Amino acid sequence: MECVRKVTDDLYWVGANDHRLALFENIHPIPFGISYNSYLLLDEKTVLFDTADWSVGRQFLENVEAVLDGRPLDYLVIDHMEPDHAAAVGEILLRWPEARILASPKAAVFLRQFGFCAEGRADVVREGDKRSFGKHDVTFIGAPMVHWPEVMVTYDLTDGILFSADAFGTFRALDGKLFADEVDFGRDWMDEARRYYTNIVGKYGAQVQTLLKKLASLDVRMICPLHGPVWRKNLGVFLEKYGKWSRYEPEEKGVVIVYASMYGNTESAAQILAAKLAERGVTNTRVYDVSGTHVSYLIADVFRYSHLVLASVTYNLGIFPPMLAFAEDMKALNVQNRTCAVMENGSWACRSGALIRGALGGMKKMRILPQSVSLVSRMGRKNVPEMDALADALAADVGSAG
Secondary structure, three states: OOOOEEEEEEEEEOEEEEEOOOOOOOEEOOOEEEEOOOEEEEEEOOOEEEOOOOHHHHHHHHHHHHHHHOEEEEEEOOOOHHHHHHHOHHHHHHHOOOOOOEOOEEEEEHHOOOOOOOOEEEOOOOOEEEOOOOOOOEEHHHHHHHOOOOOOEEEEOOOEEEEEEOOOOOOOOOOOOEEEEHHOHHHHHHHHHHHHHHHHHHHHHHHHHHHHHHHHHHOOOOOOOOOOEEOOOOHOOOOOOHHHHHHHHOOOEEEEEEEEEEHHHHHHHHHHHHHHHHHOOOOEEEEEEOOOOOOHHHHHHHHHHHHHHHEEEEEEOOHHHHHHHHHHHHHHHOOOOEEEEEEEOOOOOHHHHHHHHHHHHHOOOEEEEEEEEEOOEEEEHHHHHHHHHHHHHHHHHHOOOO
């Protein structure tokens, strides 16, 4: 049976939720599930905006059939060709053989690459092109690399609705609550929204900024993303977050301490630093074991907070492998504009500190404090002065951060 919700008088959410999937893109944990959003417009012409992942294909197709209620499907708009949104394209084309596809030039190429038989049925649309479906007129806006090269967004000129592809999406299943104002977004959703943005779109801040500038000239009254809730109120809350994230500006003054420890000695030093920061009034801190925390959570908090401490044991004369992988992920996701500090440990040939500084130096606008801590096997009394100096420097810097 169908499970749909009305977005406006003539626009319906026909997507589905997935709580069975453990890893989004087979990499990111989604303990609260994920939604795959698709929208169906009933105008003089019927228009489906994107499809859904095949894991929810049966529910999605039942939804589309129920809302059409015997009407033909005239158009399928493809804003994004990634399989979690396009896997059901083939089934749509089989069930509604008269439907025409509207897609960007690159999306048309991807249609062929993914093996969809759309020859003669795809109309290429470009930025600024318009289509009328009856009462509703839409225009298409290029959004390449947010976060695939073929991405476009569709703007309904009639109702001010933005079909935003993966922009403004978030992890977490909707579970019946379609609109952002039906949930406590700040309490229950913001962390998952940040984790989604920073790990899925975060590398492409410049491209997101370009899209935000295009949207600034439009009267956007509703945002319909492909994951997560629809925004119909207080859009500025989420737009402001996207502005900060895409400019790589920290949201909060605070310190993320990420440690790599084999036998607990480096962990102990990280906890001592956190305690000393608290004694100095810096309590907005997060302490993570890099070996036991999925990197998507680490990346999200590095985007959130102003300061970062990396504490690593030396391993095979290098950086402990999970810490090295984290540093590589930070660089790959374009992390920048943070103040950093380094703690190292090693029983002989302690080299992790210098190597971490080198890794951070290869990222953009990463300021590294001169104060550091170098341990020989474990924290000892002789390390207290340098630990105090590092805590003092971090506390002062957090206090003065803009």
